[in-house]
Amino acid sequence: MAILAGDWRRLKAVRSLTIAGLAFSLATGVAYSAERTNSAPVKRWGLSLRMPDGGLVRFDGAEAKPLSPALWEVSDFRLESFKANGPKEILVESPRCTVDVTKKIASSAGTFAVSQEQNGLKMTGLGFHYDDIEKRLIVSNNVVVVIRAKLVK
């Protein structure tokens, strides 16, 4: 019985420590989260990054709110991607979207427009994920692509 009583005391101690640990984690997590979500939005946000191939990608927006060091929620978003030798390759615009500046990815459940000056391509839709490194665009709904093209020959 003495052994059992001792075990019971140890169990109570472990339980107390666990509860204290959880409380501490929760408190610090909430504080961390609060600190992030309370980060002040940046007006007239903009960022230019040089790509490994010599190209350039430029992000800008009317207002941006940091969600993490790399992740931003941007309103009136524009992404311009330039080739190494200068000409603009792609322009992506969205009224509101989330941008990962390290991965060069923009995504949103809302509307967007993409244009490619080189061949007169224009694309609109609802809900998109654009990867500027891969130059890949995935659209979930209502896709409309307009291409100025030579049909044959």
Add this chain to the structure above:
Amino acid sequence: MKSISKIRLSLAWLVVGVVAVLGTVSADDNDGEITIASEHADEMIKDGVYHQWGNVVVDAPGFLHLTCDDLVATMGTGASTSTAASTATGSTNSPAQLNQLIANGNVEIQLFRAPAKPGGLTNITYAYGTNATYVRTNGMVTLTGKPRIKTPEATATADDALYYDLTAGRFTNRGNYRVTLKVDMLKLSGAMRRNATNSAATKSTNDPAKH
């Protein structure tokens, strides 16, 4: 025997008509805007590969209207031979070139031909199949999966595939084919006698149709 030779003549006219419709494609003034609408898309912009699926509608006004379940269009830059010059001048605003088109599932194509006279009717050629492909390098349009082509004059079907070579302006087929001419067409060509029945004339063969 005489009427059979006149049916052949009518078939030749039909082919000439269809060739004239498709021949408008290879005109020099074929730059235009193509609209591709669909429910979903996965576009590899760098490679010029546009994959769209779910109620796909391709519209090139005055020329082509295509619907299907799934479409992969491969585009190239039309200025590939003059890239250096255009880069030097800063002008790269040249139209893209449609290199390949692969349409899958419930393919319906309408090709429009402008009326020959002002105020005339626009001729529409319809094409149906499970799959349709166009490849620029060989200028070949291939229709498979119960392929059927319908013109104002006649309907052509094949068991396997129908091909149209845009460069040579020639129709070929794989497997058996059948052409059904409308009675009016035969009357116009003088192939039918006065006491001919009103049923449509049909010609089919196992041989490839070469014109």
